[in-house]
Amino acid sequence: MIEALLQALINGVIAGTILAVPALGFTAIFAVLNYPNFAIGALATVGAYAGWVGNTVFGLPMLGALPLAFGVAGLAGLAVQSLAVKPLEASGALMMAIASLAAGLVLENILRFGFGNDLRGFELPLLRDWRIGEFRIGPQQLENFGLALACMALLWAFLRFSRTGRAMRAVADNRDLALLRGVDPVRVALVTVIVGAGLAGMGGMLVGLDTSVDPLTGTRLVLSIFAAAVLGGLGSIPGAVAGAIAIGMAEELSVIVFNPAYRLVVGFVVILIVLTLRPAGLFGTRAS
Amino acid sequence: MTIMTRRTALIASASLLAMPSLARAQGAPIHLGTLTPLTGAGGPYGPVMANCVKSVITEVNGVGGVLGRQVQLTSEDDQTNPEAGLRAARKLIDIDRVAAIMGTWASSVTTAVAPLCWENKTFLTTVSGADSITALPHNGWLIRTQPNTTLQGRKFGEYAVELGGKKMFFMAPQTPFTQSQLANMKPPIEAAGGSIELLIYDAAKPSLRTEVDQAMRARPDIIILGGYTPDTTVLLRDIFRAGYRGKLLAYAYSVNQQMIGSLPHDVTEGIYTLAPSPAQGSGGFDRVKRIVGNDNPDPYTCQIYDQVNLVLMAMAVGNDATGQGIHDNIRRVSQGGGDKVDNVMDGLRAIAAGKKVDYDGASGPCDFTDAGDITDCKFRYDQVRGGQQTLIRIA
Numbered sequence: 001m002i003e004a005l006l007q008a009l010i011n012g013v014i015a016g017t018i019l020a021v022p023a024l025g026f027t028a029i030f031a032v033l034n035y036p037n038f039a040i041g042a043l044a045t046v047g048a049y050a051g052w053v054g055n056t057v058f059g060l061p062m063l064g065a066l067p068l069a070f071g072v073a074g075l076a077g078l079a080v081q082s083l084a085v086k087p088l089e090a091s092g093a094l095m096m097a098i099a100s101l102a103a104g105l106v107l108e109n110i111l112r113f114g115f116g117n118d119l120r121g122f123e124l125p126l127l128r129d130w131r132i133g134e135f136r137i138g139p140q141q142l143e144n145f146g147l148a149l150a151c152m153a154l155l156w157a158f159l160r161f162s163r164t165g166r167a168m169r170a171v172a173d174n175r176d177l178a179l180l181r182g183v184d185p186v187r188v189a190l191v192t193v194i195v196g197a198g199l200a201g202m203g204g205m206l207v208g209l210d211t212s213v214d215p216l217t218g219t220r221l222v223l224s225i226f227a228a229a230v231l232g233g234l235g236s237i238p239g240a241v242a243g244a245i246a247i248g249m250a251e252e253l254s255v256i257v258f259n260p261a262y263r264l265v266v267g268f269v270v271i272l273i274v275l276t277l278r279p280a281g282l283f284g285t286r287a288s
Numbered sequence: 289m290t291i292m293t294r295r296t297a298l299i300a301s302a303s304l305l306a307m308p309s310l311a312r313a314q315g316a317p318i319h320l321g322t323l324t325p326l327t328g329a330g331g332p333y334g335p336v337m338a339n340c341v342k343s344v345i346t347e348v349n350g351v352g353g354v355l356g357r358q359v360q361l362t363s364e365d366d367q368t369n370p371e372a373g374l375r376a377a378r379k380l381i382d383i384d385r386v387a388a389i390m391g392t393w394a395s396s397v398t399t400a401v402a403p404l405c406w407e408n409k410t411f412l413t414t415v416s417g418a419d420s421i422t423a424l425p426h427n428g429w430l431i432r433t434q435p436n437t438t439l440q441g442r443k444f445g446e447y448a449v450e451l452g453g454k455k456m457f458f459m460a461p462q463t464p465f466t467q468s469q470l471a472n473m474k475p476p477i478e479a480a481g482g483s484i485e486l487l488i489y490d491a492a493k494p495s496l497r498t499e500v501d502q503a504m505r506a507r508p509d510i511i512i513l514g515g516y517t518p519d520t521t522v523l524l525r526d527i528f529r530a531g532y533r534g535k536l537l538a539y540a541y542s543v544n545q546q547m548i549g550s551l552p553h554d555v556t557e558g559i560y561t562l563a564p565s566p567a568q569g570s571g572g573f574d575r576v577k578r579i580v581g582n583d584n585p586d587p588y589t590c591q592i593y594d595q596v597n598l599v600l601m602a603m604a605v606g607n608d609a610t611g612q613g614i615h616d617n618i619r620r621v622s623q624g625g626g627d628k629v630d631n632v633m634d635g636l637r638a639i640a641a642g643k644k645v646d647y648d649g650a651s652g653p654c655d656f657t658d659a660g661d662i663t664d665c666k667f668r669y670d671q672v673r674g675g676q677q678t679l680i681r682i683a
Binding site: 004007008011015112116117118119120121125126127128129131136138140207210211212214215216217220221251252255256259260261262263264 | 327328461490492502554
């Protein structure tokens with residue numbers, strides 16, 4: 001039983017780390033633009049397809065396909081923001097969230113129209129897991145884990161050291177003060193949407209690497225992404241990472257304890273508990 | 289001045305009252321609907337099914353339709369989702385006024401849609417297999433061309449024993465047929481001294497590693513996969529990674545050629561599949577092959593081909609293009625002896641000539657019990673060899 005729990009924890013940490021990448025994108029958009037972008041699932045799917053095309057059509061290796069996933073999903077995110085969300089900005093966060101949800105459905109169906117419902121697999125050899133005593137871990141899992149950590153490190157460096165990254169953090173912390181200091185809100189919003197959607201795209205591709213790509217690849221992740229962001233504190237970057245790893249572990253551990261069919265309940269229960277006891281989340285500073 | 293007599297007035301009034309029905313008889317189209325999964329887990333099948341029905345109806349309309357009326361088809365997407373299926377069925381019934389809805393695929397969708405159909409006197413034909421569907425109080429308002437899970441479960445159990453299994457592990461998502469499938473697999477397995485365990489997983493999960501770990505701890509010699517294509521793909525990858533070397537047995541609708549093409553050969557090689565078999569070599573089957581442009585049409589397309597043929601012939605034989613007409617007459621064309629026909633064109637000609645018809649179609653004989661189940665069906669046993677589904681036998 002102890003082995004089963006530890007194996008589930010290992011699986012959960014790896015699954016959570018991959019989930020953290022789109023969760024970071026979701027929370028970054030929320031922090032700067034103040035609305036939950038529910039197109040994040042469809043944007044993850046866009047990234048997964050872009051990476052798949054890069055890999056299978058253009059023969060790109062994974063490290064080459066990831067930036068493509070980032071770029072294409074970033075542009076798709078920009079289109080969602082400009083065409084669907086921005087025109088409703090004056091109507092408030094709820095309308096913007098609904099617009100993003102609708103735009104996500106449109107994106108999903110555009111992908112379906114273009115690629116059909118077929119499952120697409122990356123051109124990668126599928127390797128047997130390594131066994132270390134009673135535990136097992138997959139080479140692809142480890143590679144994805146490393147790629148997810150690298151994505152997060154790049155984001156951290158961007159936010160910490162670049163002028164644009166610092167401007168994004170400033171707007172997220174105190175929008176009015178940032179504007180007084182001369183930060184261009186339109187440019188910051190633009191960059192945030194591209195970075196947030198791009199991260200979602202990379203997350204979608206990482207999930208697709210481990211499984212397969214179809215028009216619902218990202219949509220299946222939306223609840224877990226949202227739960228991770230709420231648990232960490234909507235708008236908190238370190239919170240999204242911690243929340244995603246916690247959700248990943250909780251989902252895997254629940255398989256040992258409960259009937260696996262109830263895994264989805266974990267996400268809902270986490271959201272319910274956090275909103276009841278600590279609406280700001282673990283790392284958040286504002287109750288949203 | 290012309291004075292209208294009492295008799296003239298009565299004739300004129302009767303004629304006026306009869307005019308709408310005369311107009312209908314001369315031109316108003318007959319409405320039929322398909323409700324297949326164009327998206328979601330059933331997405332590989334639904335579009336082909338809908339196109340097959342469209343093709344049959346186009347052919348019938350080309351010779352003047354049924355009862356002198358053109359047939360108008362509306363195809364909706366159930367998204368392999370009961371909630372979306374229910375909304376689409378409401379649209380087909382309330383707005384399009386269809387006499388029949390054909391082709392519901394997932395058992396959960398059929399279970400949701402069936403009560404709406406019988407309450408609105410709309411006939412339902414389905415390819416879903418869950419036992420519970422024909423046990424619904426539908427009073428003859430549905431038929432299915434797919435064998436139920438009692439039969440399918442027993443066949444799976446018998447085949448697992450034949451493959452030499454003693455410890456079986458059944459992995460499936462939660463569906464209306466999972467429990468009855470397990471219950472019907474058990475008797476042949478236990479009679480052979482074997483055992484079977486069940487693990488229900490969440491089909492939306494992107495990784496099923498922990499679930500596979502649970503299965504590995506049971507050390508099974510056969511794992512039976514009871515899911516749909518997307519979740520079975522995830523499951524197969526994780527089973528391969530876990531180093532499992534035993535046998536795998538799955539539904540042919542999930543381990544299909546599309547899935548086999550999307551996974552490395554090592555992962556799918558050797559998987560045994562089982563499925564209700566279409567009536568290969570029959571005239572109906574050959575017609576479906578021509579319609580879909582494929583030598584190996586899937587069983588659901590063969591079934592919906594039979595469904596639309598039966599619905600159109602039932603309308604013709606009963607001289608009634610309503611759901612009630614199909615309800616009352618469908619068994620008059622599906623069974624009971626008469627001229628054997630395998631397509632609606634021959635059937636309509638025979639009916640017009642006053643002959644009794646007995647339809648044998650692309651999926652099988654299409655004879656139905658009072659509950660709406662088919663009475664006979666063959667099964668197809670395949671194994672994945674060299675990246676291709678290879679036929680072992682049809683029995």
